[in-house]
Amino acid sequence: MSSADAIAVSGVTHSYGDVTAVGPIDLTVPPGEFLVLVGASGCGKSTLLRLIAGFEQPTTGTVLTNGTAPVPGRGAGLVFQQPRLFPWKTVGGNIALALRYAGRPVTDERVDDLLRRVGLHDVAKRRIWQISGGQQQRVAIARALAVENPLLLLDEPFAALDALTREKLQDDLRQVSASTGRTSVFVTHSVDEAVFLGSRVVVLTPRPGTIALDLTIDLPRTGIAADELRGLPEFAALRAEVGHAIRDRVTV
Numbered sequence: 001m002s003s004a005d006a007i008a009v010s011g012v013t014h015s016y017g018d019v020t021a022v023g024p025i026d027l028t029v030p031p032g033e034f035l036v037l038v039g040a041s042g043c044g045k046s047t048l049l050r051l052i053a054g055f056e057q058p059t060t061g062t063v064l065t066n067g068t069a070p071v072p073g074r075g076a077g078l079v080f081q082q083p084r085l086f087p088w089k090t091v092g093g094n095i096a097l098a099l100r101y102a103g104r105p106v107t108d109e110r111v112d113d114l115l116r117r118v119g120l121h122d123v124a125k126r127r128i129w130q131i132s133g134g135q136q137q138r139v140a141i142a143r144a145l146a147v148e149n150p151l152l153l154l155d156e157p158f159a160a161l162d163a164l165t166r167e168k169l170q171d172d173l174r175q176v177s178a179s180t181g182r183t184s185v186f187v188t189h190s191v192d193e194a195v196f197l198g199s200r201v202v203v204l205t206p207r208p209g210t211i212a213l214d215l216t217i218d219l220p221r222t223g224i225a226a227d228e229l230r231g232l233p234e235f236a237a238l239r240a241e242v243g244h245a246i247r248d249r250v251t252v
């Protein structure tokens with residue numbers, strides 16, 4: 001562990017009553033990394049993410065983000081499977097609220113800039129209930145980027161979307177990530193999504209989740225179209241490696 005780590009998880013376990021959900025886990029994430037946690041349902045991915053967000057306390061071990069104990073709701077931008085927006089407010093209004101909550105100045109320029117990053121500047125005045133599910137999830141991502149702290153934590157954010165919308169959002173998140181350089185932890189059970197988005201992929205074992213595989217994804221992150229990337233032989237090889245690591249551990 002070095003003090004420069006964006007996230008440092010050391011000897012962490014977490015139990016709900018007498019059920020151990022995760023651990024022991026040691027994991028450090030340097031600034032700017034896009035880490036994807038992948039594993040079967042129930043293996044403890046969300047628990048680990050909530051520990052990093054500070055919503056749960058480790059039963060043993062320590063979690064540090066940017067060198068200090070995480071403060072729930074403050075230290076990171078969070079995106080969940082359901083966007084959890086204020087439906088009666090406008091798109092811009094939801095972002096303005098997030099800026100205010102994050103303690104940042106609220107200006108039209110800032111709201112506009114955040115919406116532009118996720119391709120939504122033209123719907124700023126619409127109400128949340130007037131836009132599609134994919135657009136709502138884009139608002140949730142823009143809202144998470146409103147937090148000044150650079151940690152972005154995403155828990156299966158695209159799982160409820162149709163396949164085409166999901167691919168489009170993956171492409172766009174990849175670009176947002178490359179342009180903002182945010183340290184991110186993205187949880188999914190999709191192997192394809194993991195290899196497409198991650199600069200690093202960590203496979204967890206079934207509960208209690210421990211690290212089964214920790215893989216650097218050495219694929220180009222800029223200057224390549226999504227289709228081209230998905231078509232690379234290296235992409236297929238990495239997907240196979242991650243897929244094997246998951247299947248090897250799952251007993252049905």
Ligand SMILES: Nc1ncnc2c1ncn2[C@@H]1O[C@H](COP(=O)(O)OP(=O)(O)O)[C@@H](O)[C@H]1O
Binds near residue numbers: 047
């Ligand atoms: N609040 C809770 N109380 C009790 N058990 C829980 C709670 N949250 C999760 N669990 C259990 O902990 C394990 C890991 O859950 P979770 O972290 O949600 O896994 P995943 O996100 O990988 O599906 C599961 O067996 C789940 O049932």
Ligand SMILES: [Mg+2]
Binds near residue numbers: 045046047155
């Ligand atoms: Mg989960």
